[in-house]
Amino acid sequence: MSSEKLSGFENSCVSRRSFIKGAAAVSAFTIVPRHVLGGTGFTPPSDKLNVAGIGVGGMGRNNLRACETENIVALCDVDDEYSADVYKKYPDAKVYNDFRVMLDKQKDIEAVIVATPDHTHAVTAMAAIQLGKHVYVQKPLTHSVYEARMLTEAAKKYKVATQMGNQGHSGEGARLICEWIWDGAIGDVHEVHAWTNRPVWPQGVDVDRPPEQPPVPKTLNWDLWIGPAPMRPYHPIYLPAKWRAWWDFGTGALGDMGCHILDPVSWALKLKYCESVEACTSAYWHGFFEKTEPLNETYPRSTIVRFQYPAREGMPPVKLTWWDGGLMPPRPDNLEEGRRMGDEDGGVLFVGDKGKIMCGCYGRNPRLVPETAMKEYTRPEKTVPRILDDMSGHEQDWVRACKGGEPASSNFDVAGPLTELVVMGNLAIRYPNKKLLWDGENMRVKNDEAANEYVKRTYREGWSL
Numbered sequence: 001m002s003s004e005k006l007s008g009f010e011n012s013c014v015s016r017r018s019f020i021k022g023a024a025a026v027s028a029f030t031i032v033p034r035h036v037l038g039g040t041g042f043t044p045p046s047d048k049l050n051v052a053g054i055g056v057g058g059m060g061r062n063n064l065r066a067c068e069t070e071n072i073v074a075l076c077d078v079d080d081e082y083s084a085d086v087y088k089k090y091p092d093a094k095v096y097n098d099f100r101v102m103l104d105k106q107k108d109i110e111a112v113i114v115a116t117p118d119h120t121h122a123v124t125a126m127a128a129i130q131l132g133k134h135v136y137v138q139k140p141l142t143h144s145v146y147e148a149r150m151l152t153e154a155a156k157k158y159k160v161a162t163q164m165g166n167q168g169h170s171g172e173g174a175r176l177i178c179e180w181i182w183d184g185a186i187g188d189v190h191e192v193h194a195w196t197n198r199p200v201w202p203q204g205v206d207v208d209r210p211p212e213q214p215p216v217p218k219t220l221n222w223d224l225w226i227g228p229a230p231m232r233p234y235h236p237i238y239l240p241a242k243w244r245a246w247w248d249f250g251t252g253a254l255g256d257m258g259c260h261i262l263d264p265v266s267w268a269l270k271l272k273y274c275e276s277v278e279a280c281t282s283a284y285w286h287g288f289f290e291k292t293e294p295l296n297e298t299y300p301r302s303t304i305v306r307f308q309y310p311a312r313e314g315m316p317p318v319k320l321t322w323w324d325g326g327l328m329p330p331r332p333d334n335l336e337e338g339r340r341m342g343d344e345d346g347g348v349l350f351v352g353d354k355g356k357i358m359c360g361c362y363g364r365n366p367r368l369v370p371e372t373a374m375k376e377y378t379r380p381e382k383t384v385p386r387i388l389d390d391m392s393g394h395e396q397d398w399v400r401a402c403k404g405g406e407p408a409s410s411n412f413d414v415a416g417p418l419t420e421l422v423v424m425g426n427l428a429i430r431y432p433n434k435k436l437l438w439d440g441e442n443m444r445v446k447n448d449e450a451a452n453e454y455v456k457r458t459y460r461e462g463w464s465l
Contacts, residue, residue: 057082060115066392122147146456152416163398164415168362186352193329196346203245204301228463252299258422273440
């Protein structure tokens with residue numbers, strides 16, 4: 001906090017020291033949420049965080065909106081046209097194209113929101129962390145297992161506040177699932193199915209890189225957009241958002257939704273490293289009879305990924321199966337006729353030896369199956385701390401952590417292992433129809449040396465983690 005800000009506080013009617021003593025006296029009788037002090041939504045000017053946004057044209061603008069209680073001091077995006085409305089919304093913020101230049105020049109930045117395409121999450125976040133900046137990074141945290149592990153370790157080393165943008169982790173549903181499973185509502189869980197309606201973008205077609213080379217738009221810095229990925233010519237087939245389909249840039253359907261849908265699974269079942277993972281994928285075809293191997297330029301149209309986890313913390317081994325691209329697990333026999341599985345974005349089915357729990361994406365609307373079991377169940381006391389559950393709750397949870405509060409709910413100690421789960425699934429998708437045996441501690445595939453090439457990516461010259 002700058003000396004200017006401190007002096008403004010000390011000159012107020014109540015000194016900071018007196019305020020803290022008074023608050024401590026009150027806390028002896030009751031716990032008052034931070035946001036209540038001074039009234040709902042009130043943040044003293046001296047207590048505001050200086051926030052920068054990197055990648056502000058897409059989801060980043062929503063993250064910034066949720067942090068408008070703070071000072072938005074800098075904006076960075078490689079596409080000036082895509083981000084123009086955001087630049088106008090925060091006219092006092094300085095604007096940059098290169099996050100490295102921004103971090104080097106603007107010393108007042110205290111916290112950074114990273115909402116760039118997946119392939120640049122890690123290098124961008126690491127640069128901020130190493131300068132002692134707090135970071136909020138969109139999901140998935142990284143593009144590879146190695147990147148997730150490195151960011152998790154760096155956050156501990158530099159003692160910064162972190163949060164991944166899987167907002168369901170701040171919601172009520174995921175907490176209820178944890179409490180019910182830990183209460184033994186469905187007994188020991190041996191099997192879990194999770195699914196999504198993604199991809200909802202062009203993906204899994206028999207396509208190589210487009211041969212056309214249209215000119216790069218004048219408002220786009222293509223070299224910076226490519227970042228650490230191998231260079232290729234610009235083409236609008238990648239932008240905006242369609243990059244999710246391409247191996248070099250995105251993480252496909254599993255990467256896009258896995259950190260939302262699998263979060264309550266990882267949390268409630270205390271998952272860490274899987275023992276094995278295997279995938280089967282939709283095929284690529286030429287004509288009627290000539291089957292081809294995947295070109296590995298885009299992710300398949302649909303996949304099934306099977307993870308096997310060992311026993312852990314008093315819980316038995318569990319098999320987790322992921323379905324996407326319109327594929328779904330079988331309906332439970334006791335699910336009421338006409339009742340939807342999950343919701344419009346996806347869902348999870350926990351199968352225990354005494355019953356089942358089903359929820360939608362983000363852990364929304366968890367219910368025991370069938371509904372009669374839900375009505376008969378006596379819910380346990382709420383033991384998992386709750387977070388203000390509104391549209392800005394997840395970002396504000398991070399803001400409080402940046403200001404010295406408790407670690408954010410999806411800090412990198414939580415988000416790192418969850419991301420590793422997700423991108424391990426993508427590793428199996430790249431090598432379909434083969435069970436990969438995983439040594440999680442050492443981040444190595446034990447039975448396929450070639451697969452280890454994608455555990456840790458090779459960056460383009462000039463880029464490093």
